[in-house]
Amino acid sequence: MAMAGRIRSSLPLLSRMMAAADSMSGQRCALRRALLCPTFSKAEVSRNYSTDLAKKVDKVKVPLVLYGGSGNYASALYLAAVKANALDKVESEFVDLVAASARSSTFSQFMKDLTVPAGLRVKAISAICDEAKFSEVTKNFLVLLAENGRLRYLDDIIKKFRELTMAHRGEVKAIVTTVIPLPPEEEKELKETLQDVIGKGKKVILEQKIDPSILGGLVVEFDMKIFDMSIVTRAKQMERFLREPITDLF
Numbered sequence: 001m002a003m004a005g006r007i008r009s010s011l012p013l014l015s016r017m018m019a020a021a022d023s024m025s026g027q028r029c030a031l032r033r034a035l036l037c038p039t040f041s042k043a044e045v046s047r048n049y050s051t052d053l054a055k056k057v058d059k060v061k062v063p064l065v066l067y068g069g070s071g072n073y074a075s076a077l078y079l080a081a082v083k084a085n086a087l088d089k090v091e092s093e094f095v096d097l098v099a100a101s102a103r104s105s106t107f108s109q110f111m112k113d114l115t116v117p118a119g120l121r122v123k124a125i126s127a128i129c130d131e132a133k134f135s136e137v138t139k140n141f142l143v144l145l146a147e148n149g150r151l152r153y154l155d156d157i158i159k160k161f162r163e164l165t166m167a168h169r170g171e172v173k174a175i176v177t178t179v180i181p182l183p184p185e186e187e188k189e190l191k192e193t194l195q196d197v198i199g200k201g202k203k204v205i206l207e208q209k210i211d212p213s214i215l216g217g218l219v220v221e222f223d224m225k226i227f228d229m230s231i232v233t234r235a236k237q238m239e240r241f242l243r244e245p246i247t248d249l250f
Contacts, residue, residue: 060079060082060083062075062078062079062164063164063167063168064163064164064167066160066163066164069150069153070153070156070157070159070160071160073141073145073150073153073157073160074157074158074160074161074163074164075164076141077090077137077141077157077161078161078164078165078168080137080140080141081137082168084135084136084137086135086137087165087168089135090135090137090138091161091162091165093132093134093135093138094138094158094161095158095162096132097132097134097138097154098154098155098158101154110124110151111151111152111154112151112152114149114152118146118147118149121146121147121149121151122143122146122147124146125139125142125143125145125146125151126139126143128142129142129143145157166205169203170201170202170203171202171203171204171205172198172202172203172204172205172222172223173205173207173222174191174194174204174205174206174207174220174221174222175207175208175209175220175221175222176190176206176207176208176209176218176219176220176221177208177209177210177211177214177218177219177220177221177230178208178209178210178211178214178217178218179210179211179212179214179215179216180210181208181210182208182218187206187208190206190218190220191204191206194206194220194222198222198223204222213232214230214231214232214233215230215231215232215235216230216231217229217230217231217233217234218230219233
């Protein structure tokens, strides 16, 4: 069975486990909720996951410096995956998991619901990982998130994790926004142009977005830069020019 199929087949486990959680007394649930969402600092992330690896991976460094809680988790996951020589596999597993969860309202609810006891979260996540035959790195990381009430941040964490994997492979993501999809020949030409701008040693990964509000033209975003060549922006620039007083040069 394909990985995505194994993930989907394991999601019904959540319904049964969540139903069992609803039978707990209100007093017990209140006590659980008070303990589920502790403040989790950068130091605590290191203690719980990456510090144990630090002695083994002291020569491994993240290709980008990420900030915030999600960035810390993503960096720890990257270090663990590199040490296990399983970066591509871990990335693929998380991509499949995020896609599967997006199609399951039950799983999405489970990820966000802090009233679900930590023990039940861990049990459910472990069952899903076993059913999907996830790697130990992926399973351990998901269990860590479950234990610390951070499953609701999984999408953002994996988004940052993929920034690290792309940087590791020397890939640069470029987002081009247009009114209609670019024809293949124009997409190829744009990609080649961006490749010339970025230079050798890096590979452009082009992502297209459709936004009718720009009216025409295109907007290109890559490497913290934005090139806005849309009709709506040019029209606004022209409007500002027309509203400015004419300087008397004579």
